[in-house]
Amino acid sequence: MKHPICVNSDCKICESSLCCTKINNFGVKRSGIEILKNVNLHIHCGDLTAVIGPNGAGKSTLLKAILGEISHTGELQFLDANNGTTKPSMGYVPQKLDLDSTSPTSVLDLFAAAYTNLPIWFTYPKKIRERVRESLALTHGEHLINKRLGELSGGELQRVLLALALDPVPHLLLLDEPVSGIDQKGLELFYQTVSTLRKNYDLSIILVSHDLNLVAEYANRVAFVNNRTIECCGTPQEVFTNEKVIQTFGLDWSNRFQRVEKDRVANALLV
Amino acid sequence: MHFWYSLVDLLLPFDWMQYGFMKNALLGVLLVTPIFGLLGTMIVNNKMAFFSDSLGHSALTGIAIGVILGNAFPLLNIKPIWSMMVFSVLITIAILVVKEANTASTDTIIGVFSSSAVALGLVILTRNGGFNKYSGYLIGDFLSISPADLLLLGIVFVLVILLWVLIFNKLLLASMNPSLARSRGIKVKQYEYLFAVMMAVIVTISIQWVGILIISSLLVIPAASSRNIAKNMRQYHIYSVLIALVSGLSGLILSYFWGTATGATIVLITSGFFALTFGLKLRLG
């Protein structure tokens, strides 16, 4: 056995009554090099699954494979609440957008292009401005509607992209470090928004993040990607006490996490 | 055609407009330049200037192949434009396929294909020392447009506008971020191919009038000028098409009086627009 502590089968079980996304035995090769293999992950609706791991572990690659942008082996299955299998609709916030800063694409252009088939160089549908404003309001970005994408700050752009991913509300929301550039207030707003969405719409979220404190606080499931596969998966508690994870991220952090966790439990008891 | 001739006589009762070839050229410019203005916006968005350049160059090989086929099967009466078109589309697909394999940067791949194509074309065309016959393709001749050409051009014009209406939004998303487009159910590769093939067709059709040497400038410069001052997609398109049209018309007229190559004159005027809009951008910030 290679990883004796990592024996949680937790992430490979779906209760039959719930809707669920199953990633079965994913493998990805690029330019002849194996980047991911034997990836198994089941995500219940309403779950926030955090994907963590060192740089270059293959987290972004996993998301792109789920999107179907890069070819992979294995299969993606989505069971809806009535146990029918359908293709899940997806929302995606990329880690980075290789934007040409001189591009004359406004925020409104981006949304209109995504929402409608009417060519935006010719005309906009009548009610589009209202709808875009409402979408942007979810991430408090209404004031950005007429700006060019190239003149947005990193955090502003992430707000815009998140708003875009949330409309229409997808079955599966894939977030690749969506809040790395968002300020403290925006961060709280983001997690509030995501939590509300989880409750109201029963959607599944996969979040790639390097912010382990926030992961510990908000995710109800954590998948640790390392050495080309998911090495460990389970509740934050389980994963963060895993030897492999501690080795990768440093003991220091783990201790701190446990302290925080204790506080949280203590606080919860107080309330 | 008759209707067009009377219309021009009515609206533009000038000496230089009474010639049939000028009327044909005028209609040609009115059809070609808006297409260039439209497609150019996406070419500049996608940083495909070099790609359009190589398409122009590969036309030379298309002509050469047409010559060989023409000699081999004289009865079929193959026009160079068709062999050019087939070859451009093939080389476009080849470039995209190799690009997907992700082994070298796109620039390098295009460079390799384009130079090989030009070399092959030159080898074939210069074999019996007869290249002069084809040098007309290098600078093009707008004044040689025939009514049959115009019919073809008209059909292409309608098709391009139609496609541009149908696929533009998806193309835009795909060009901004393929994964993002994918998440919205857009088949990114299909659109990428469709656009590239569309470009190949347009370049091939217009190359005999515009000329191999400058065709990509005519695609790129109006959009690049428009980009200097546009704040959203709508403005970007409007300015680009307007700049292409105005340059086309004034270029045609000026080239008549100066006795210069029409395509080159048009490109010079678009360059003037680029300088102008660049100045505006610097002043307005």
Ligand SMILES: Nc1ncnc2c1ncn2[C@@H]1O[C@H](COP(=O)(O)OP(=O)(O)OP(=O)(O)O)[C@@H](O)[C@H]1O
């Ligand atoms: N187009 C590509 N061709 C070949 N290899 C690639 C390609 N893109 C990424 N890789 C490789 O795949 C591995 C995983 O990359 P990926 O972007 O998924 O990492 P990541 O976990 O998201 O890292 P980070 O935390 O830095 O965002 C890396 O080793 C990278 O070099």
Ligand SMILES: [Mg+2]
């Ligand atoms: Mg990444």
